[in-house]
Amino acid sequence: MTTIVPVILSGGSGTRLWPMSRPEMPKQMLALTAEQTMLQLTAQRARGERYSAPIVVANAQHADLIEQQLADSDSAPSALVLEPAGRNTAPAIALAALAAGGGSAALLIMPSDHVIADVAAFHDAIAKALPKVEAGWLVTFGIAPDAPETGYGWIQVGDEIDTGVHRVARFVEKPPLDKAEEMLAAGDHVWNGGIFLFRADTYLSALATYAPGMLTAAQDAMDKARRDGVRIYPDAAAFGASPSDSIDYAVMERADKVAVVPVAMGWSDVGSWDALHAISDTDSAGNAHRQTGTGEVLAIDTQNCLARSDGVRIAMVGVSDLIVVASGNDVLVLPRGRSQEVKKLIEAMKNS
Structure with missing residues (x-):
């Protein structure tokens, strides 16, 4: 059974939910939709025999908060990677892949501040994706759209390559309204929710091909990192040399073996x-x-x-x-x- 390592990205500041969300207390640390905080809910939806302890990548100023909120033994992180500066999602995920050992473990990349109402549907989508992940594919989860949303990127769903798994035909930037309406009506597009599943070594290999400078900076930063218990402090100068780019731009839009699993799971990014x-x-x-x-x-x-x-x-x-x-x-x-x-x-x- 493939072990899945949850990787929780918790670097955002959530300023669109001011005044409750602030740099010192971003939205993922708030109990906005339930008694638990959004960070706690994210950790809870990736627990069970198939899942290992999570790796959390976060802003160093939130380290104490994260450890307090994930103190539960079932959610306590195996590694808390504390970025010295924000460099977007692609370098952050590189740090996590290296913290996971860089091997064949499957990384489930999840933003810390999203809502998934139907966790069973999410787990079903993960199960569908795993065979392709084990075979070296990079998989993203496409959110079934219910509106011509202009605030999200979209993904055109291509040919089915396994049960419930499709090749990505193309990624679409945040569209104008008329294009969003066309894609919604066509029925072959999904929202890009920023949730991914792939092997650590698959991702690092893709970086070596498409963003080698980013990989070198992440490796250098982790080689020189300071460690304190589960906390990992990547070297600031080395990590600062990394280009700043999203995983979509750096890897997903450029790699060959990229798949999407469309899923309706009551998702929201709670962006406002x-x-x-x-x-x-x-x-x-x-x-x-x-x-x-x-x-x-x-x-x-x-x-x-x-x-x-x-x-x-x-x-x-x-x-x-x-x-x-x-x-x-x-x-x-x-x-x-x-x-x-x-x-x-x-x-x-x-x-x-």
């Missing part, structure tokens, strides 16, 4: 407050309320709102289609449908 509202349980008026800590939310004659507080009381009367989020001394108020514009606020605050 609107996205969180869409997957949240709501009351009879369409409101999604949640409070943590000493937070409190009171809503009267209110419809289709998202309200979150971890401290101050939010009181709403006679309003509809609003997003109201209170955290610490900050309160965010905006109409539903415009939560992607939080990044404008972040920029304005940086400049003020």
Whole structure:
């Protein structure tokens, strides 16, 4: 039985969910969709006899938080690789592949801040992918689309090469709306959810072919790394020499043996407050309320709102289609449908 090593990428800052998500407390560390944090949920969906302890690649400033949240013996990482600087996903995964020994172990690459509602469907997709992974294929999981989404990359599904596994025909950049509508209508495209499965040696070999400078930098950084228990601190100067690139650009779009497993598993990247509202349980008026800590939310004659507080009381009367989020001394108020514009606020605050 092939051992699967979960690799959890936890380098993101999640600024689109400000004010709750901040550089010191990014969204994967928050309990946004359940009692557990998103990081904890990610670790929990890759447990069992087939799975080994996870490898977590993260920002060094979050090391204590990660160890606290994954202290459970079933989720405790075998390695916590602490990047000295962000270099995007391709170098981060190279560090993980080297931490795993660089051999035949299958790496399940998962972002730490996504939601998968149907874990059984996810496991079924993994089982379908494994024979091709063992044969040296790079596999990605394509999310069954339900909207002409312009915020995601798409993948055109090619010929079936094994049960439920297809060759990737092409990767598509984040499309304009008309192209997204065409792909959705055609029925042969899926969303690129950024979840992958491949052998460590397969990935490192692909890097040697398509991004040799990145591989050299990662190897050098790990050779010179400082180790403290499960914590691995790659050498900053060596890792800083790596090009910054995503796995899609560096490897997946260029390699030959690349496959996709389409799957409907209740996936969301929770990329905005609107996205969180869409997957949240709501009351009879369409409101999604949640409070943590000493937070409190009171809503009267209110419809289709998202309200979150971890401290101050939010009181709403006679309003509809609003997003109201209170955290610490900050309160965010905006109409539903415009939560992607939080990044404008972040920029304005940086400049003020």
